[in-house]
Amino acid sequence: xxxxxxxxxxxxxxxxxxxxxxxxxxxxxxxxxxxxxxxxxxxxxxxxxxxxxxxxxxxxxxxxxxxxxxxxxxxxxxxxxxxxxxxxxxxxxxxxxxxxxxxxxxxxxxxxxxxxxxxxxxxxxxxxxxxxxxxxxxxxxxxxxxxxxxxxxxxxxxxxxxxxxxxxxxxxxxxxxxxxxxxxxxxxxxxxxxxxxxxxxxxxxxxxxxxxxxxxxxxxxxxxxxxxxxxxxxxxxxxxxxxxxxxxxxxxxxxxxxxxxxxxxxxxxxxxxxxxxxxxxxxxxxxxxxxxxxxxxxxxxxxxxxxxxxxxxxxxxxxxxxxxxxxxxxxxxxxxxxxxxxxxxxxxxxxxxxxxxxxxxxxxxxxxxxxxxxxxxxxxxxxxxxxxxxxxxxxxxxxxxxxxxxxx
Amino acid sequence: xxxxxxxxxxxxxxxxxxxxxxxxxxxxxxxxxxxxxxxxxxxxxxxxxxxxxxxxxxxxxxxxxxxxxxxxxxxxxxxxxxxxxxxxxxxxxxxxxxxxxxxxxxxxxxxxxxxxxxxxxxxxxxxxxxxxxxxxxxxxxxxxxxxxxxxxxxxxxxxxxxxxxxxxxxxxxxxxxxxxxxxxxxxxxxxxxxxxxxxxxxxxxxxxxxxxxxxxxxxxxxxxxxxxxxxxxxxxxxxxxxxxxxxxxxxxxxxxxxxxxxxxxxxxxxxxxxxxxxxxxxxxxxxxxxxxxxxxxxxxxxxxxxxxxxxxxxxxxxxxxxxxxxxxxxxxxxxxxxxxxxxxxxxxxxxxxxxxxxxxxxxxxxxxxxxxxxxxxxxxxxxxxxxxxxxxxxxxxxxxxxxxxxxx
Numbered sequence: 001x002x003x004x005x006x007x008x009x010x011x012x013x014x015x016x017x018x019x020x021x022x023x024x025x026x027x028x029x030x031x032x033x034x035x036x037x038x039x040x041x042x043x044x045x046x047x048x049x050x051x052x053x054x055x056x057x058x059x060x061x062x063x064x065x066x067x068x069x070x071x072x073x074x075x076x077x078x079x080x081x082x083x084x085x086x087x088x089x090x091x092x093x094x095x096x097x098x099x100x101x102x103x104x105x106x107x108x109x110x111x112x113x114x115x116x117x118x119x120x121x122x123x124x125x126x127x128x129x130x131x132x133x134x135x136x137x138x139x140x141x142x143x144x145x146x147x148x149x150x151x152x153x154x155x156x157x158x159x160x161x162x163x164x165x166x167x168x169x170x171x172x173x174x175x176x177x178x179x180x181x182x183x184x185x186x187x188x189x190x191x192x193x194x195x196x197x198x199x200x201x202x203x204x205x206x207x208x209x210x211x212x213x214x215x216x217x218x219x220x221x222x223x224x225x226x227x228x229x230x231x232x233x234x235x236x237x238x239x240x241x242x243x244x245x246x247x248x249x250x251x252x253x254x255x256x257x258x259x260x261x262x263x264x265x266x267x268x269x270x271x272x273x274x275x276x277x278x279x280x281x282x283x284x285x286x287x288x289x290x291x292x293x294x295x296x297x298x299x300x301x302x303x304x305x306x307x308x309x310x311x312x313x314x315x316x317x318x319x320x321x322x323x324x325x326x327x328x329x330x331x332x333x334x335x336x337x338x339x340x341x342x343x344x345x346x347x348x349x350x351x352x353x354x355x356x357x358x359x360x361x362x363x364x365x366x367x368x369x370x371x372x373x374x375x376x377x378x379x380x381x382x383x384x385x386x387x388x389x390x391x392x393x394x395x396x397x398x399x400x401x402x403x404x405x406x407x408x
Numbered sequence: 409x410x411x412x413x414x415x416x417x418x419x420x421x422x423x424x425x426x427x428x429x430x431x432x433x434x435x436x437x438x439x440x441x442x443x444x445x446x447x448x449x450x451x452x453x454x455x456x457x458x459x460x461x462x463x464x465x466x467x468x469x470x471x472x473x474x475x476x477x478x479x480x481x482x483x484x485x486x487x488x489x490x491x492x493x494x495x496x497x498x499x500x501x502x503x504x505x506x507x508x509x510x511x512x513x514x515x516x517x518x519x520x521x522x523x524x525x526x527x528x529x530x531x532x533x534x535x536x537x538x539x540x541x542x543x544x545x546x547x548x549x550x551x552x553x554x555x556x557x558x559x560x561x562x563x564x565x566x567x568x569x570x571x572x573x574x575x576x577x578x579x580x581x582x583x584x585x586x587x588x589x590x591x592x593x594x595x596x597x598x599x600x601x602x603x604x605x606x607x608x609x610x611x612x613x614x615x616x617x618x619x620x621x622x623x624x625x626x627x628x629x630x631x632x633x634x635x636x637x638x639x640x641x642x643x644x645x646x647x648x649x650x651x652x653x654x655x656x657x658x659x660x661x662x663x664x665x666x667x668x669x670x671x672x673x674x675x676x677x678x679x680x681x682x683x684x685x686x687x688x689x690x691x692x693x694x695x696x697x698x699x700x701x702x703x704x705x706x707x708x709x710x711x712x713x714x715x716x717x718x719x720x721x722x723x724x725x726x727x728x729x730x731x732x733x734x735x736x737x738x739x740x741x742x743x744x745x746x747x748x749x750x751x752x753x754x755x756x757x758x759x760x761x762x763x764x765x766x767x768x769x770x771x772x773x774x775x776x777x778x779x780x781x782x783x784x785x786x787x788x789x790x791x792x793x794x795x796x797x798x799x800x801x802x803x804x805x806x807x808x809x810x811x812x813x814x815x816x
Contacts, residue, residue: 087552138548144495147581152560153573155581165561173555173563173588176581 001040006074010038019069023062023271025198026223028205033220036192037073044127045070046191046207046219048080048182049117051109052101056116057243058305059227059236062271063195064120066224070193071125078189079117081110084131088178116247119309134188135181146180149213150206155179158202183207186219193220199235227271232261241366250310254318255326255402257302262287262294265301273304326401338405340393350386351376358407360399367399375400409448414482418446427477431470431679433606434631436613441628444600445481452535453478454599454615454627456488456590457525459517460509464524465651466713467635467644470679471603472528474632478601479533486597487525489518492539496586524655527717542596543589554588557621558614563587566610591615599627606631607643635679640669649774658718662726663734663810665710670695670702673709681712734809746813748801758794759784766815768807775807783808 002010009015020027020034027033036043045067056064067077083106101109114128155176156165164171179202186194186207194204204221212218226235229242236243244256260268266284269275275283286292299319306315338358340346346354352367355376361367368386370376376383377398378390391397391407398404410418417423428435428442435441444451453475464472475485491514509517522536563584564573572579587610594602594615602612612629620626634643637650644651652664668676674692677683683691694700707727714723746766748754754762760775763784769775776794778784784791785806786798799805799815806812 084548087549088556135548140492140543140546140551141495143548143551144582144585147585148496150581151578152564152581152584153576153579156560168561170559171561173558173560173584174552176560176584177552177555180581 002042002074007038007040010073015073018277019066019073022277023066023224024222025225026201026221028201028208028221028223033193033222036220037070037075043070043075043192044190045075045077046080046186046189046194047077047121048082048085048185049113050082050086051106051113052086053238054109054112054116055238055243055245055247056113056120057236057238057245058268058272059197059229059243061120061246062227063197063222063224064117065272066222067121067195071122075125077121077126078191079114079121079126079128080185080189081106081128081130082182082185083110084135085178085181088174088181119246129189131181131185134184143177146184146210147177149210150180152176179203179206180210183210186211187214187216190216191219192217193222195222195224197226198223199226225267225271227267228264230256230259232264241362244305246309250306250314250318251321251402253306253309254302254315254322257305258295258298258322258326259401260298260301262298265294265297269297269301269304273301273308275300275304322402325404335396335404335406337408338397340391340407346388346391349388351383351388351391352386354388354391354397355399358397358405360397360403360405370399410450410482415446415448418481423481426685427474427481430685431474431632432630433633434609434629436609436616436629436631441601441630444628445478445483451478451483451600452598453483453485454488454594454597454602455485455529456490456493456593457521458490458494459514459521460494461646462517462520462524463646463651463653463655464521464528465644465646465653466676466680467605467637467651469528469654470635471605471630471632472525473680474630475529475603479530483533485529485534486599487522487529487534487536488593488597489514489536489538490590490593491518492543493586493589496582496589527654537597539589539593542592551585554592554618555585557618558588560584587611587614588618591618594619594627595622595624598624600625601628601630603630603632605634607634633675633679635675636672638664638667640672652713654717656717658714658722658726659729659810661714661717662710662723662730665713666703666706666730666734667809668706668709670706673702673705677705677709677712681709681716683708683712733812743804743812743814745816746805748799748815754796754799757796759791759796759799760794762796762799762805763807766805766813768805768811768813778807 016034019037020030047063047067071077083101086101086106118126156162158179161171161175182203183206185191187210191207191211194207196204201221201223204219204223208218208221228234229236229240230244231240231242234240234242238245244253246253248256257268265287266280269280269283283292283297287294287297302322303315303319306318341349341357350364351371352361352364355361355367355370356364361370367376371383371386374382374384377396379395380398381390383390393408394406396404396406424442427445428438455471455475479485491509494509494514526534564570566587569579569583590611591614593599595618599615599619602615604612609629609631612627612631616626616629636642637644637648638652639648639650642648642650646653652661654661656664665676673695674688677688677691691700691705695702695705710730711723711727714726749757749765758772759779760769760772763769763775763778764772769778775784779791779794782790782792785804787803788806789798791798801816802814804812804814
């Protein structure tokens with residue numbers, strides 16, 4: 001049972017409003033959830049992750065912060081390492097099954113993930129479970145029982161399946177198993193509440209249904225809004241390159257936050273900081289009325305984010321760095337250096353390759369995009385083609401606003 | 409390797425025509441099949457059965473006779489006891505999964521089935537395998553690998569799935585597993601040829617594809633025509649009640665064969681007897697020209713069938729019985745007796761109930777149908793309602809043409 005102090009907090013109207021409304025799209029079924037939350041029994045809050053993708057970005061943080069709020073009210077997170085569903089992959093339309101990760105890779109990836117996860121979520125109120133605990137011994141008979149409970153039509157009604165089916169894009173039969181396995185996780189850990197983005201609603205509801213069919217009390221579903229990436233438009237995702245990783249250096253987090261369109265200042269502040277509601281409302285009024293420079297509010301947001309994932313000192317330093325380099329237009333004092341290859345190698349080298357080697361771009365594709373966007377400079381001169389003409393020791397190579405090296 | 413004598417037989421044009429054409433709808437791919445058949449290596453001829461349905465009727469016999477012909481040419485039948493697919497059931501639109509049979513039931517049913525199977529198929533050239541040999545240890549990883557090779561759209565293109573999907577009838581996800589498991593059987597036993605009715609073509613082709621994907625030489629598919637039942641219209645099936653079981657008493661087989669519409673004399677003779685092609689052609693001409701009473705040809709067919717599943721003596725006796733009872737309109741000498749219940753019980757009893765008790769109908773539903781069709785007589789008087797009025801000791805109760813009891 002939860003302590004009286006926690007129960008008092010849980011029953012506090014302000015706390016409940018923050019937990020149930022802020023950064024939440026929908027709760028299915030809200031009234032049942034509140035009843036369970038206030039019932040006095042610590043709830044089991046299900047959160048799964050795919051160990052083939054180990055980076056946590058702000059898009060994930062929206063939900064993880066919600067978990068932390070609920071932990072602070074005495075509830076327990078059950079973190080599921082999706083070492084089986086990772087082999088299938090939630091449908092992306094590209095490949096039906098992924099190469100099987102080795103047990104060693106899964107362990108390494110899980111460790112990488114958890115190091116980030118526990119920056120937000122309280123490790124002491126978390127139970128970690130591996131899907132292999134229940135799927136390792138899963139038999140064909142278990143698969144038959146599981147698949148017999150749902151119809152093909154039910155699953156093809158899911159938005160992404162429906163559109164792919166209509167467009168004659170292949171859907172492997174395996175992909176129908178994905179929601180079923182995720183649903184069975186809820187049964188295996190006796191989940192009280194599952195958390196996911198609004199695009200996960202179907203999967204969460206299958207879990208809810210399956211628990212009911214298997215004699216458990218159906219879980220509540222907590223649907224989080226999808227956070228737009230730094231482009232302000234598309235859902236934040238690593239593959240789109242519009243993400244802010246919570247494990248990135250302070251200067252990166254700060255700089256990327258400053259690159260957000262102004263329209264994202266309020267949603268980011270609401271979903272990702274503890275700035276109180278009244279203040280956010282004041283920010284809204286000030287922005288609407290033009291009485292504040294959005295840059296100032298964005299700097300506050302950037303500081304809040306760096307403070308959260310590093311600390312206050314790092315936030316202040318990142319702000320100074322930003323003001324010096326980007327706002328001042330200058331170059332930083334502590335510029336990294338990159339050693340040029342021998343002249344004969346350099347002569348046959350594309351600039352895009354050099355940008356990758358110097359860690360100014362993550363791929364040749366990104367490098368070429370930066371060049372074509374005019375975002376690459378050599379000693380302050382914009383470069384327009386993918387050539388290393390003009391490159392020599394001593395010059396500063398710059399990609400975008402915030403990445404530099406001095407070539408040596 | 410097959411003996412020279414067998415190879416000579418296999419290469420005989422007349423033999424090949426009989427094996428490849430008579431009672432065969434389609435061979436996929438015929439040229440490859442002939443090449444393999446004549447290659448000198450005994451082929452593995454896959455034949456599966458569902459141990460939840462143990463009765464072999466003439467519809468099955470068409471394929472089993474083909475197996476026997478190929479055995480006589482030196483090839484080997486691999487009989488698969490479908491103890492796993494039986495749990496799913498090939499889609500009928502009614503129920504997605506069947507109750508799991510106990511291991512004991514499966515053994516009993518398999519024994520019942522095989523006692524009939526080996527009336528046609530040569531036991532010495534048969535290897536019996538159980539699906540549980542490979543599916544008993546089938547893991548979730550195996551299921552994932554298997555399901556990743558085919559798409560939902562491929563499977564929904566199968567006729568029965570397509571029409572059910574279109575009609576919004578439920579298709580359990582499990583049902584998509586059925587063709588996959590049957591296909592995996594081909595891999596497990598390294599099938600060279602699989603046999604099935606034309607309605608099984610999809611499943612057989614999935615087996616062929618899967619073998620290719622898994623590095624085996626794809627099996628050939630031998631598609632048998634679907635035999636109409638005794639109504640001459642619908643596919644013979646136990647559930648439709650239009651079947652002739654190969655294990656039925658001689659009089660039943662004979663009588664049911666005599667009830668066939670004339671249109672079935674030639675197909676039945678072609679698919680189910682060894683009457684040579686030339687004679688069948690003569691029968692066709694005689695029927696077309698009206699130079700023969702179809703009854704005579706049907707009697708020959710009935711004799712051939714009883715001889716096959718009992719013996720010649722039984723066939724002659726069944727013919728005499730038929731002539732005496734049905735053709736003569738009389739009642740048989742050796743009429744079975746049925747003891748009436750006490751008068752007070754009888755008074756409150758429906759006639760349909762009495763028909764079931766006297767084994768003249770298999771269910772009250774069938775009994776009521778017989779009554780409403782005017783097929784029930786008491787001492788030669790047609791009965792029109794479901795009442796036991798007129799029933800008393802000494803009278804003959806008759807249902808249809810060939811079932812009688814004397815009430816005592």
